[in-house]
Amino acid sequence: MDFNLSERSERFRGEVREFLAEHVTDDLRDRVRETGTIHDWGLHRAMAEKGWIAAAWPEEYGGQGRDDFEMAAFYEEAVIAEAPLDGLLITMIIANTLRHVGTEEQKRELIPQMIGGDAICALGYSEPGSGSDVASVRTRAVRDGDEWVIDGEKVFTTLAHESQYVFLLTRTDTEVAKHKGLTMFLVPMDTPGIETRPIHTLGGERTNSTFYSGVRVDDRWRIGEVNGGWDVMGVALTFERTETGGTESARVLHEFVEWAREATDDQDRPRIEDPSLRETVARIAIRNEVARLMALKATWVAAAGGLPGVEGSMARLFYATRFQESCSEILDQMGPRGALQHGAEGAPVHGRLERAFRHSAVTTIYGGTSEIQRTIIARRGLELPSGR
Numbered sequence: 001m002d003f004n005l006s007e008r009s010e011r012f013r014g015e016v017r018e019f020l021a022e023h024v025t026d027d028l029r030d031r032v033r034e035t036g037t038i039h040d041w042g043l044h045r046a047m048a049e050k051g052w053i054a055a056a057w058p059e060e061y062g063g064q065g066r067d068d069f070e071m072a073a074f075y076e077e078a079v080i081a082e083a084p085l086d087g088l089l090i091t092m093i094i095a096n097t098l099r100h101v102g103t104e105e106q107k108r109e110l111i112p113q114m115i116g117g118d119a120i121c122a123l124g125y126s127e128p129g130s131g132s133d134v135a136s137v138r139t140r141a142v143r144d145g146d147e148w149v150i151d152g153e154k155v156f157t158t159l160a161h162e163s164q165y166v167f168l169l170t171r172t173d174t175e176v177a178k179h180k181g182l183t184m185f186l187v188p189m190d191t192p193g194i195e196t197r198p199i200h201t202l203g204g205e206r207t208n209s210t211f212y213s214g215v216r217v218d219d220r221w222r223i224g225e226v227n228g229g230w231d232v233m234g235v236a237l238t239f240e241r242t243e244t245g246g247t248e249s250a251r252v253l254h255e256f257v258e259w260a261r262e263a264t265d266d267q268d269r270p271r272i273e274d275p276s277l278r279e280t281v282a283r284i285a286i287r288n289e290v291a292r293l294m295a296l297k298a299t300w301v302a303a304a305g306g307l308p309g310v311e312g313s314m315a316r317l318f319y320a321t322r323f324q325e326s327c328s329e330i331l332d333q334m335g336p337r338g339a340l341q342h343g344a345e346g347a348p349v350h351g352r353l354e355r356a357f358r359h360s361a362v363t364t365i366y367g368g369t370s371e372i373q374r375t376i377i378a379r380r381g382l383e384l385p386s387g388r
């Protein structure tokens with residue numbers, strides 16, 4: 001196993017870093033923090049012009065044939081620059097899924113819009129009461145000739161308010177085992193009957209509730225077989241990328257150390273000289289390095305042609321839980337002022353570390369909670385029997 005990123009990936013990293021320095025301005029970052037919308041159309045279109053939306057795809061499909069390590073460098077740089085890439089990441093889950101299970105017509109019509117930067121997508125899986133147990137969704141799709149009529153409610157439909165399409169998991173059969181009665185659709189967001197309402201999360205991200213009342217879609221918007229939605233979702237899940245490999249935590253640690261160099265205690269001694277603070281810094285740096293290596297191991301498995309399901313879950317679980325711990329320790333070190341939010345007088349580092357603390361909790365939830373990751377590791381990795 002070789003953990004050194006290739007020369008090629010380091011060259012690409014340099015190009016990405018330069019591009020982000022130009023396009024991800026302080027104004028853009030401020031706007032993202034204020035709105036909680038982790039997407040920016042200007043940046044997205046500029047990335048499309050560079051050919052980076054589907055950079056990992058082979059050239060004959062409109063990509064640049066970038067390898068897994070180049071893509072790892074790309075995402076690391078994006079996290080360091082705080083580039084708002086949720087739109088790109090979610091859209092590529094769907095474009096990849098279409099490439100594998102879409103009809104020729106769907107590929108021809110939809111993929112160019114997605115990788116050309118003209119359309120982004122939202123994931124419509126979760127519902128109130130169906131998150132971890134997503135196979136229990138109740139949003140109904142009922143066939144009516146060549147059309148389907150959809151009624152129901154989704155929650156946490158992130159970026160639905162910016163998206164052209166929602167990738168919607170629906171129930172089409174109530175008489176069979178729950179995961180056998182599901183069908184997937186890609187529904188244009190301008191179809192009559194769809195309503196979007198904002199949800200502002202603890203971590204600062206904006207997501208949405210979406211409501212579907214008598215939404216009529218042609219059968220050509222169905223992705224995969226009728227009652228084959230679970231399999232389509234399985235394909236989509238293999239393209240979900242939720243792991244940041246400790247890069248975000250490394251950025252937070254850097255900001256904390258910068259603060260500690262400036263701040264003084266009540267006897268005017270620099271906080272950076274405090275042994276307990278230095279111990280915290282060292283502990284977090286070790287966690288970040290382990291998280292990075294675990295993410296690289298998952299990348300290596302993928303590069304070798306494997307499906308890094310268990311390795312991905314291990315990396316994700318370790319990173320998210322340790323990131324939450326690290327942010328909590330940082331806030332403890334900063335004392336009561338550390339809890340002041342952005343905009344409050346005297347908030348250290350413009351409230352950025354306080355915000356990271358709130359955001360860290362959310363990383364243990366989306367894309368599968370820590371408990372669900374543990375279940376995957378136990379069952380698939382350790383082959384333990386089901387506990388229930």
Ligand SMILES: Cc1cc2nc3c(=O)[nH]c(=O)nc-3n(C[C@H](O)[C@H](O)[C@H](O)COP(=O)(O)OP(=O)(O)OC[C@H]3O[C@@H](n4cnc5c(N)ncnc54)[C@H](O)[C@@H]3O)c2cc1C
Nearest residue numbers: 123124125126130131132156157158365366367368369371
């Ligand atoms: C910021 C944010 C963005 C999101 N974006 C999207 C999106 O774009 N599209 C989308 O469809 N969804 C999205 N989600 C939803 C996310 O996938 C769910 O929140 C997540 O899967 C957990 O589901 P839940 O919230 O219903 O919690 P529940 O499933 O109700 O879980 C509640 C608690 O019970 C535990 N639990 C549940 N089942 C088990 C089990 N079998 N064993 C052990 N413990 C268990 C969980 O770990 C958790 O601690 C987003 C969530 C957040 C917070």
